[in-house]
Structure formats: structure tokens, C-alpha cells
Amino acid sequence: MRKILVDNILQSIRSGIVVLDYQGIIVYANSPALKILGLDEDELVGKSWWELFYHISELNQVIVDVIGEEKLNLHREISYVSPTNQRCQLSITTSFLHETKTVAGIIVQLDDITELAQLRRREKLMSEERQRLSSEMVDSMKKISLSVAHVILNPVASIGGFVRLMMKKIGGDHPLRQYLEHIDDSAGRLENIVKSFKEYTDIKSVHYxxxxxxxxxxxxxxxxxxxxxxxxxxxxxxxxxxxxxxxxxxxxxxxxxxxxxxxxxxxxxxxxxxxxxxxxxxxxxxxxxxxxxxxxxxxxxxxxxxxxxxxxxxxxxxxxxxxxxxxxxxxxxxxxxxxxxxxxxxxxxxxxxxxxxxxx
Ligand SMILES: Nc1ncnc2c1ncn2[C@@H]1O[C@H](COP(=O)(O)OP(=O)(O)OP(=O)(O)O)[C@@H](O)[C@H]1O
Ligand SMILES: [Mg+2]
The missing domain is CATH 3.30.565.10 (Histidine kinase-like ATPase, C-terminal domain)
Structure with missing residues (x-):
């Protein structure tokens, strides 16, 4: 009953499960594992993992690391090409199979994460593109504001200059004087704003x-x-x-x-x-x-x-x-x-x- 239960569970989960003995011989593979690896049961079970995947060094390395360094829950992501030339991105997680207190083998969990990897890649590309666009936008904003500041400075300075000249000519008690003072004040403020903006954009790199x-x-x-x-x-x-x-x-x-x-x-x-x-x-x-x-x-x-x-x-x-x-x-x-x-x-x-x- 217990064996049937375990078999059923292993066959019904989405992840591929492959079990190896300590010599690296494959003793079990559920159907999702066969599908993911693109192999039949008789091409997998009873075969040596090393010989089967000798050409995929990353796949072999996972088992070498688990056995050699006794690394538990090792997780890797690798590219896999099946014998029928199907390319996919595999997520591999390993753990040990225990029998009473001794290690009887290695459990390899395989997940096809091709779609997820594509999504991640697309997301990365999109975020890089967003960053590029935003830094391009910041750069052009800087350039535009600097040019605007530059273009504004001269007319503002000349408004201030002419207003001061007019005030000098009309003397102290002319009825228009208060308006001219107001214009002079505002021109001065505008000039200061543009100057401090230019000072800000001049802060570029630090010379330590x-x-x-x-x-x-x-x-x-x-x-x-x-x-x-x-x-x-x-x-x-x-x-x-x-x-x-x-x-x-x-x-x-x-x-x-x-x-x-x-x-x-x-x-x-x-x-x-x-x-x-x-x-x-x-x-x-x-x-x-x-x-x-x-x-x-x-x-x-x-x-x-x-x-x-x-x-x-x-x-x-x-x-x-x-x-x-x-x-x-x-x-x-x-x-x-x-x-x-x-x-x-x-x-x-x-x-x-x-x-x-x-x-x-
Ligand atoms: N030491 C301080 N004590 C009280 N308020 C402060 C102090 N430092 C900054 N602030 C507040 O922060 C605001 C912004 O300061 P900031 O130096 O950027 O501008 P500002 O002094 O108003 O103008 P500017 O520095 O261009 O002459 C000030 O207007 C003030 O309200
Ligand atoms: Mg201040």
C-alpha cells in the first residue's frame, strides 16, 4: 500500500524526480523526469548518470558536488538539450536518500523553468531598457535645462541693467520708480535662480x-x-x-x-x-x-x-x-x-x- 502511495505521488507531481545510488546508477525516474530529459525509462533507469550525461558537464558536476562535498539541497540552473534536440532551462535540486541512518542514494529534482527563464530574461531586458531610457531622459533634461538657463541669463541681465539705468535717469521721486524697483528686484531674483541652477549642474565629479x-x-x-x-x-x-x-x-x-x-x-x-x-x-x-x-x-x-x-x-x-x-x-x-x-x-x-x- 505504502509503495503504491509513494509511486502515485511521485508520478503525479509536476517536478521530475530521478534517484541515483551512491555509484551514480539511476534506480528510479518518474514520468515528468523522462519528459523533461526527453528519454525513455529504459534509456535512463539502470544506466550510469556519468555515462549518460558525460557530455553535459554541468549536469555531472551537480552529482560530483553532492557526493564529493556532501552538499545538501544543492541548487543549479543549467541549459539542457535533449537527444531530440529540445532545448530547455533546467532547475536542479539535489538531496540525499536516507535508509535508516545511512545515505542510500541521491535524489535529483528536475524542473523545466524555460518559460520562467524567458520571462526573467525579458524582464531584465525591459528593466535595462527602462534604465537606459531614463538616463537618456535625465541627460537630455539636463542639457535642455542648462541651455535654457544659459539663454535666459543674458536677457535677464540686460533687463536688470536697463532698469537700473532708467532709475538713475528718472531720479528718486519719479512716480514710476517703485515699478522699476520691482522689475529690478524680480530680474535680480531670476538671475540668482539661473546662477544657482548653473552652480548645481557644475557639481559633476569629485576631485579627492x-x-x-x-x-x-x-x-x-x-x-x-x-x-x-x-x-x-x-x-x-x-x-x-x-x-x-x-x-x-x-x-x-x-x-x-x-x-x-x-x-x-x-x-x-x-x-x-x-x-x-x-x-x-x-x-x-x-x-x-x-x-x-x-x-x-x-x-x-x-x-x-x-x-x-x-x-x-x-x-x-x-x-x-x-x-x-x-x-x-x-x-x-x-x-x-x-x-x-x-x-x-x-x-x-x-x-x-x-x-x-x-x-x-
Ligand atoms: N538651519 C536651519 N534652520 C531653520 N530652517 C532651515 C535651516 N536650514 C534649512 N532650513 C529650511 O530649509 C529651507 C531650504 O533651505 P535652502 O538652503 O535649500 O534654501 P534657502 O536657504 O531658503 O535659499 P538659498 O539657500 O537658495 O538662499 C529653508 O528655506 C528653511 O526653511
Ligand atoms: Mg540656504
Whole structure:
């Protein structure tokens, strides 16, 4: 009864099952196995697996690996051509046949995955094609936007120039002056937008140099002092960084990103004295640069958009600063995040991968 049951089950499943003894002689094959391999029972059962498939090295290798290395549940995918020249893609999974505690043979499960393999191949081709199209689209978008920016810059600059000339000619109390001032303002804004867009597209590839972070951050100190003085703001600055920490960075690009972040901090400190702190430390992920300020802080709802182009909560800014900073950090294979500090202000966290870090 048990044998009939096992026989019936083995014949009714979709997978091909072939059983070999330990010498590699085929002792059993169900009908799906015969169909998949394109062989009759008497061409298979009683024959040596090695001799039968001597010409298909991958098929032999599976059994060599199972026996030689006692690898359980070995899985391979191979191309198979049957004696009647039918090509198919086979999935082979092997396991051991146990009799009490000893291994009596090897079970080979065969599945015809030709359709699946074709589907996978088609899917791979489609995804490659999608990627190609999307990178082509990004490239042409970049080219178009760069040309548009280039073409816009000259007329905008000349509008600004002529408006300023007109204002000079008509004098201070002419009734049209306020309109001209408005045009001048708008032309200036447009010019800035195009310029920062061009700056963004100019961030192309990173030219790494070994940089002492302490000297790079020292440059930030003098910039903060100059800008704060100009704006009449009282800002205390503090940096916590070991002198010997060096990193592989593009100094010009990284300084540009730091300038944008620091400018935001300065702008966020509205009245009264404020503080900007920079800490650099090593972490499991690599190098971390934290910039903390005691400014107005960022609204949680704005955080997801802060790195988007043209996102700004300020009246006369373009919203391109963090967009550029993110591009610089991403080009360095790092990440940049912005968080609201618990009590007051904002914290920007830059993480650079370990490869960017060197310690002398
Ligand atoms: N340190 C900060 N404190 C508070 N808000 C910030 C801070 N940094 C960024 N933000 C918020 O994120 C927005 C986007 O910043 P981003 O630097 O990209 O643009 P922006 O400063 O408005 O304009 P731009 O940098 O082009 O002059 C800001 O408008 C502000 O709302
Ligand atoms: Mg900014």
C-alpha cells in the first residue's frame, strides 16, 4: 500500500524526480523526469548518470558536488538539450536518500523553468531598457535645462541693467520708480535662480584630496564672523574637532556645501545672540560632521522638502542651498539629514563613508 502511495505521488507531481545510488546508477525516474530529459525509462533507469550525461558537464558536476562535498539541497540552473534536440532551462535540486541512518542514494529534482527563464530574461531586458531610457531622459533634461538657463541669463541681465539705468535717469521721486524697483528686484531674483541652477549642474565629479578637517572648518569660522558682522548679528562659534583628523574630500565642493549649511544657520538666528557649533567625529559608519545652531528651528512639516530645489520659507531666497549641498555630499557617497533640535534650533548631520576617512 505504502509503495503504491509513494509511486502515485511521485508520478503525479509536476517536478521530475530521478534517484541515483551512491555509484551514480539511476534506480528510479518518474514520468515528468523522462519528459523533461526527453528519454525513455529504459534509456535512463539502470544506466550510469556519468555515462549518460558525460557530455553535459554541468549536469555531472551537480552529482560530483553532492557526493564529493556532501552538499545538501544543492541548487543549479543549467541549459539542457535533449537527444531530440529540445532545448530547455533546467532547475536542479539535489538531496540525499536516507535508509535508516545511512545515505542510500541521491535524489535529483528536475524542473523545466524555460518559460520562467524567458520571462526573467525579458524582464531584465525591459528593466535595462527602462534604465537606459531614463538616463537618456535625465541627460537630455539636463542639457535642455542648462541651455535654457544659459539663454535666459543674458536677457535677464540686460533687463536688470536697463532698469537700473532708467532709475538713475528718472531720479528718486519719479512716480514710476517703485515699478522699476520691482522689475529690478524680480530680474535680480531670476538671475540668482539661473546662477544657482548653473552652480548645481557644475557639481559633476569629485576631485579627492587629503584634507585636514580642522583647517577646513577653520575657514568656516572666518566666514561666519565676516557674514555675521555684515548682518550685525552676534553669533558665537565653537568647533570640536581633533587636529589630526583628515578626510578624502573635494575641498572646493565640500566648502561650498558647508557654506550653504552655515548660511542657513546664520539666517535662522534672527534676534539676539546665537550659537553655531560644529562637531566632527568618527562613527561606525565613517566620519560624521554635525552642524548645530540655536536659530528658529525647522518646522517638522518642512523637513521632507528642505532638500528639494526651489523650496524656501524665506522671502528673498531661492531655495537652492540645501539642494546643492545634498548633491555635493551624495557625490562624496555620503548622506545629509536635517533635524529639529529638542530645545532650540536645527542640526544638520553629514555622514561620509569610511573610505573618505584617513587618520594620521
Ligand atoms: N538651519 C536651519 N534652520 C531653520 N530652517 C532651515 C535651516 N536650514 C534649512 N532650513 C529650511 O530649509 C529651507 C531650504 O533651505 P535652502 O538652503 O535649500 O534654501 P534657502 O536657504 O531658503 O535659499 P538659498 O539657500 O537658495 O538662499 C529653508 O528655506 C528653511 O526653511
Ligand atoms: Mg540656504
Amino acid at each position: 584630496e587629503t584634507i585636514y578637517l580642522s583647517s577646513l572648518i577653520e575657514g568656516v569660522r572666518s566666514k561666519i564672523e565676516t557674514i555675521a558682522n555684515k548682518l550685525g548679528k552676534h553669533i558665537r562659534y565653537h568647533a570640536d574637532i581633533k587636529d589630526h583628523v583628515t578626510a578624502q574630500l573635494d575641498p572646493a565642493l565640500f566648502s561650498m556645501a558647508m557654506d550653504e549649511i552655515i548660511m542657513n544657520s546664520i539666517e535662522s538666528i534672527e534676534d539676539g545672540p546665537g550659537e553655531i557649533d560644529i562637531t566632527v567625529y568618527k562613527a561606525a559608519c565613517g566620519l560624521v560632521v554635525e552642524i548645530r545652531d540655536t536659530g528658529t528651528g525647522i518646522d517638522d512639516r518642512h523637513i521632507p522638502y528642505a532638500f528639494d530645489p526651489f523650496f524656501t520659507t524665506k522671502t528673498s531666497n531661492n531655495g537652492m542651498g540645501l539642494f546643492k549641498a545634498k548633491k555635493v555630499i551624495t557625490e562624496h557617497l555620503g548622506t545629509i539629514t536635517l533635524v529639529r533640535r529638542e530645545v532650540v534650533g536645527t542640526k544638520v548631520i553629514i555622514q561620509l563613508p569610511e573610505t573618505n576617512m584617513t587618520t594620521q
